[in-house]
Ligand SMILES: CC(C)(COP(=O)(O)OP(=O)(O)OC[C@H]1O[C@@H](n2cnc3c(N)ncnc32)[C@H](O)[C@@H]1OP(=O)(O)O)[C@@H](O)C(=O)NCCC(=O)NCCSC(=O)C[C@H](O)C(=O)O
């Protein structure tokens with residue numbers, strides 16, 4: 001049964017109230033951050049807090065811990081500490097290519113947690129194909145778009161439409177789909193602008209992302225709605241499954257359904273959608 005990844009809530013591992021709150025929230029994934037949301041002086045203490053929180057678990061929510069980058073004083077210790085922890089994945093920030101991911105895999109161990117990579121540098125975007133081609137050895141499971149860091153490096157002016165990021169986001173989705181990876185859109189910094197969040201969620205869904213990374217509990221419901229199957233999609237999927245289950249269609253590859261051509265590739269799509277629903 002596939003696990004949904006509609007809403008992935010970041011929270012600083014240094015914030016015990018947020019950790020406690022996350023266990024009550026309807027997000028699909030919790031990402032405990034050891035990187036940008038944690039001040040340098042709090043890194044060591046936050047790593048211990050994250051390990052403790054992982055041991056206690058987050059119920060049905062998947063748990064991912066974002067380590068510090070390997071070129072910082074904390075990254076290697078983070079990865080080594082996460083090697084035997086009961087996390088669903090370790091998220092490595094600022095992955096520039098397969099070399100950094102291989103270093104992380106060596107520290108996490110061959111049998112250690114799966115790896116997720118943040119694609120948030122220009123080199124990282126250029127290296128997507130090489131990185132993803134190494135998926136089996138890296139045990140790479142997911143990609144996350146780091147839109148703040150990308151906008152910073154590309155020197156983009158503020159743009160709610162994210163126009164300049166569109167081609168990069170498409171590349172991430174293509175790379176993820178080519179190698180069977182989960183792929184999540186970047187965060188929306190506008191905490192009090194529901195319209196902007198709604199627009200970004202709709203945009204991410206149209207681009208093919210599985211879900212969105214989030215920074216506040218108030219962003220979970222809009223993401224769950226946008227990235228979950230809609231009632232129309234569920235009705236369509238049920239109709240497709242029923243049509244192909246009809247013995248009259250048993251030998252057909254393509255059929256007419258409600259004025260549309262439907263093929264067996266749509267049946268697979270419909271079955272996946274119903275499993276997620
Ligand atoms: C952004 C915040 C600092 C805002 O904090 P604040 O104004 O204090 O929030 P509220 O008062 O509205 O909080 C209300 C209650 O909700 C809890 N809360 C808030 N945020 C979270 C959260 N993310 N997860 C769980 N719970 C949360 C508060 O504790 C309050 O609870 P209670 O006191 O019990 O009522 C803050 O929201 C925050 O820290 N957000 C996460 C920031 C973060 O993790 N950033 C790093 C990831 S994003 C990133 O790095 C981008 C990427 O790399 C890129 O390049 O794009």
Ligand SMILES: [Mg+2]
Nearest residue numbers: 120146148149
């Ligand atoms: Mg970043």
